């Protein structure tokens with residue numbers, strides 16, 4: 001290992017000051033030292049994470065800590081650790097057999113004695129139960145994929161999703177983590193519907209937005225130096241999604257200082273949420289309101305018109321865009337265009353939209369000048385990081401340094417912020433990157449033997465862990 005590090009240091013020296021910065025990166029890749037490459041990408045200044053679901057971006061241990069901390073505010077949670085077959089067959093719903101489903105005190109009090117015996121207080125988990133609980137909301141087994149994520153993770157989180165204090169704390173931790181990786185801007189998708197106080201009092205969507213706003217003004221967030229915008233998420237396939245869309249659109253317009261956009265989420269292979277469904281409602285809303293739209297589209301296995309239809313809806317950013325590759329005309333339309341595709345490499349692999357990275361359209365988009373940026377989607381459930389996304393991109397698609405830098409600039413150029421804020425962000429990042437390049441060419445890595453702390457995904461797939 002030390003010998004390889006020495007070679008890298010030597011190569012970095014040879015190329016120092018001789019070229020545009022691309023040569024040292026090529027030398028680094030050619031060294032085949034993934035640890036050194038990872039360390040460079042971890043230390044690299046980053047732009048924005050534009051596609052980040054607040055609740056999906058929270059690592060399991062953060063969920064648990066926030067749930068327990070909220071007990072001081074009167075919340076109390078229980079989780080299912082055994083099935084005692086308490087319900088007659090005709091009264092069992094899909095979630096009855098789900099272990100580690102979390103319920104609040106109200107739900108618990110409503111159970112009979114038999115069913116209460118299936119739950120333990122979240123505070124009283126044994127070590128084994130705790131390990132099971134933490135594993136239950138991340139994709140850490142080979143057998144787990146799309147069904148586990150869409151049909152079990154959220155159903156397990158259940159009551160925890162509606163706690164406004166947890167939502168605020170999640171946002172804070174999410175932003176701090178991105179800042180610690182060098183990001184300077186984030187657009188976080190948040191839920192504002194359905195929140196409840198510990199005594200059951202309903203919190204209105206406007207109150208939830210006000211609470212997010214207040215949390216973002218606290219010192220620990222200000223100190224991250226991040227700029228932040230929120231996106232309101234609409235579950236696209238539910239029966240009254242049009243009414244939700246109207247409400248969220250009005251809320252976004254009214255809170256335009258903080259809410260940058262509305263985003264349609266939820267699995268696209270549920271036909272009830274197809275994009276064209278929302279065209280009349282959006283046209284009606286555009287009569288009165290100016291609101292940004294970033295919409296999940298093309299996150300499906302089959303070729304279809306979802307990306308095209310989503311552009312017609314008025315979206316300026318496409319989340320995932322996997323099957324855009326199947327639509328020649330829209331590919332042509334997107335080249336050098338005003339729309340960006342938010343690429344989520346780890347998500348797409350773990351949710352089985354690609355079997356391996358040779359199937360992923362990202363390099364085709366990138367190298368035919370379709371604007372793209374890398375983002376993390378639900379990194380808490382992949383147990384991964386923003387750095388991991390860059391590592392995967394460089395390792396799997398042999399990105400050169402110019403391309404890496406372009407991804408950061410794209411993430412800021414296509415951010416939903418005013419032009420003056422955008423320019424400040426780009427200037428700040430450009431300066432940080434210039435300093436980073438100069439330093440790494442002059443001194444090499446500060447501590448090349450030390451791999452930064454890594455999480456499960458990158459450890460299991462690329463053996464990047466100590």
Ligand SMILES: [Zn+2]
Pocket residue numbers: 051053296319377378
């Ligand atoms: Zn997403």
